[in-house]
Amino acid sequence: MAKVNDLAKIRKDVEHLVGEKVRLKANKGRKKISVREGILEQTYPNIFVVCIDGGYNTVRRVSYSYSDILTETVEISLCDKENKIQAS
Numbered sequence: 001m002a003k004v005n006d007l008a009k010i011r012k013d014v015e016h017l018v019g020e021k022v023r024l025k026a027n028k029g030r031k032k033i034s035v036r037e038g039i040l041e042q043t044y045p046n047i048f049v050v051c052i053d054g055g056y057n058t059v060r061r062v063s064y065s066y067s068d069i070l071t072e073t074v075e076i077s078l079c080d081k082e083n084k085i086q087a088s
Contacts, residue, residue: 010066014076015043024050025075026064037079038062 017040026034038052047063054060068074 006070007066010069011043011045014040014048014066014069017076017078018043021079022050023077023079024062024064025077026068027073036062040076 020040021037022040023035023037026036028034036050036052038050040048041051041061042049047065049061049063052060052062064074069076
């Protein structure tokens, strides 16, 4: 069972990645998986925001909650490294 300390650890790990280029692997359901790269723009108490370049001079911002990482719906890793942030 997940503990409050797990979410606090995940939040702290994500806060260290602000400004870094990250790779998001999100499970969209029904065997659909989305892999995107962007810059971790901002962290808030319950969510974090990633800025994704959509091409053609467009920018898209997506947000996920820390519980998405805990439930393994979203995996986040640095683009140059393959260190995934996961629940312990």
